[in-house]
Amino acid sequence: MTETLFTEDAYLREATARVVAADERGVVLDRTNLYARSGGQPGDSGTLRWDGGEATVAEAIKGEAVTGQSGAILHTLAPGSAIPPVGAEVTLGLDWARRHRHMRMHTTLHLLCSVLPGIYATGNQIGAEKSRLDFDLPDPPAKEWFTEKLAELVAADHPISTTWITEAELDANPQMVRTLSVQPPRGAGRIRLVRIGAEAAPVDLQPCGGTHVASTGEIGRVEVLKLESKGRQNRRIHIVLPE
Template sequence: MERLMTTEPLFTEDAYLRETPARVIAADERGVVLDRTVFYARSGGQPGDSGMLRWEGGEAVVAEAVKGEAGAILHTLAPGAALPPVGAEVLASLDWARRHRHMRMHTTLHLLCSVLPGIYATGNQIGAEKSRLDFDLPDPPAKEWFTEQLAALVAADHPTGTSWITEAELDANPQMVRTLSVQPPRGAGRIRLVRIGPEGAPVDLQPCGGTHVRSTGEIGRVEVSKLESKGRQNRRIHIILPE
């Protein structure tokens, strides 16, 4: 896999695609690179997707998608999995239940930012079972307050959407970046924005390359399970999605 070709990230435009036909452009012990994929590659605190690759005469479990070289997405396989032949046509299918929980969690973290205007996030981690967001916040409200605020935003069923701006436009509006630990990827000349709420009066608007639900109502019940002190001013807010 000396030379990797760019993978078309279909999830950027449609996070609800669960599978896609694709062609294998590289494969070795590190994993498989496809010309296109529905698998989100681990970044920005969101885990990489897992699922299956199926081709004529074989199949393999994808343990996690990660970023490769030069814009490639590397589908790392479970130990002992067979490699599809280079040039083969495969069907790439997500573990949709896991991905959808990541989408619900990720949108919830954006809502959490929205209830703390002007406060910067200092770290984050998204998981299917629990997630957390760290804030530079010396005296946070009680966890019950956060749960109530999030419940109201979920009940309002705000739509989500994406748009693109130039890197220069982001430089002119640095307040859009809400996280100190994760900066928007640069070099492509444009930055993807994720918006929650109407275009004219968004509830939240910030650079993000992750996957999100179509509207906040899809999140369902959310609960702030714990507030934790991680330093003099740093507070960690843990969230869960009770079923």
């Protein structure tokens, strides 16, 4: 299993690790600060440096299907990149600008959930340039309403934190799961919750393994670009982060 350093510190831009396995498919390390593609959030990119070599990481992905190792994260390499030797100590550099936009986008999608209490998300996709969230919502408000509500939540600069509960606790509180398309990963015995706002009265609280900013004020300006109909009730909300 690859230790996921980003789970506890989403702001860790550089880390050292040791190569567990490496070939043309990519590199598996004993730990990583690069998020592996999951739950609609793209995998991180970056660099690997070691004594005598350097490689570009195209994307970090879940590597169990490729390596046969449960919990492994595979750092896929750009074509032509050198491959580090097994056992080598490497320095992992994160493409921070790209990751930070993903963090801002992902947190914004949580805020979208918070302004539609009781409405389930049916799909999502996070990107550095634009993102979208689908809802089971036959008659949505206008896009300007969403933009205004998000602006209020960003301006309030709510703190964002994480906590852990058991799988049994989640089973006893199924309303915490706001997405129908992505379910919290199970098997480890505990579930990570992302909380936006105060512990006593959170703005949003739901299971999530992704990376997020430390407070809503860090998101900056958000604009709902458009709303699309994707079926009789499914509505797709597109967001961007104008500079």
